[in-house]
Amino acid sequence: MLNKGHDYFHRVRFRQLSNAFACVSHLTIRERIKLFELGQHGKLIAEIGSYVGASACCFGAALLENKDGKIFCIDTWNNDSMTEGYRDTWAEFCLNTKKYSKFIVPVRGISVQVANEVCQYTSKLDLLFIDGNHSYEGVKSDWETYKKFLFPGSLVVFHDYGWADGVQRVIQEDVLANVSFTDRLPNMWWGTINKNP
Numbered sequence: 513m514l515n516k517g518h519d520y521f522h523r524v525r526f527r528q529l530s531n532a533f534a535c536v537s538h539l540t541i542r543e544r545i546k547l548f549e550l551g552q553h554g555k556l557i558a559e560i561g562s563y564v565g566a567s568a569c570c571f572g573a574a575l576l577e578n579k580d581g582k583i584f585c586i587d588t589w590n591n592d593s594m595t596e597g598y599r600d601t602w603a604e605f606c607l608n609t610k611k612y613s614k615f616i617v618p619v620r621g622i623s624v625q626v627a628n629e630v631c632q633y634t635s636k637l638d639l640l641f642i643d644g645n646h647s648y649e650g651v652k653s654d655w656e657t658y659k660k661f662l663f664p665g666s667l668v669v670f671h672d673y674g675w676a677d678g679v680q681r682v683i684q685e686d687v688l689a690n691v692s693f694t695d696r697l698p699n700m701w702w703g704t705i706n707k708n709p
């Protein structure tokens with residue numbers, strides 16, 4: 513567990529993440545830094561669940577270092593399955609991610625219904641971040657719908673691994689057989705795809 517002193521150290525050390533650190537999010541400072549590091553792995557990134565843009569800013573900062581790439585941000589921007597209830601978060605997302613707008617392709621809708629829209633841009637992803645509906649059914653349908661974009665060497669990242677039974681169960685039942693080099697923080701899990709899922 514990091515204390516405030518460590519958080520301050522990381523905020524200074526990773527100045528390029530100042531936009532990501534400024535966004536309201538459940539993501540911890542360490543998770544934001546890890547998403548930034550994992551985002552440098554490739555150029556084509558999709559995230560399911562963007563909320564007001566913290567994770568998109570982490571990936572945006574990574575792509576800014578490479579000067580190239582796309583982030584497919586998939587969300588209803590209606591705060592679906594969030595405890596705070598219905599709210600239109602679109603304007604806040606746009607404002608917070610403005611610095612990275614040249615990389616961002618917003619895909620607005622229910623994740624499993626808009627995968628075809630992502631297909632219009634790419635058939636492959638270097639990194640898939642799943643952080644939308646955390647129920648077992650929600651995580652499973654996101655994995656089943658988007659795994660076709662992954663290939664050996666891609667990364668898959670799940671948030672809320674620490675507390676969400678659905679996330680843990682989908683990883684155990686469906687993801688582990690397709691990955692190697694897995695790692696985790698207390699509430700985030702990732703692995704490298706080792707065969708076409």
Ligand SMILES: C[S@@+](CC[C@H](N)C(=O)[O-])C[C@H]1O[C@@H](n2cnc3c(N)ncnc32)[C@H](O)[C@@H]1O
Pocket residue numbers: 536537538539560561562563564565566567568586587588589590591592593594601621622623624643644645
């Ligand atoms: C936990 S938040 C995402 C947090 C974000 N990754 C961040 O960096 O702070 C979950 C988001 O997923 C969206 N969401 C939930 N279920 C969804 C679904 N089935 N399709 C699309 N978006 C969904 C919600 O609207 C919400 O913005």
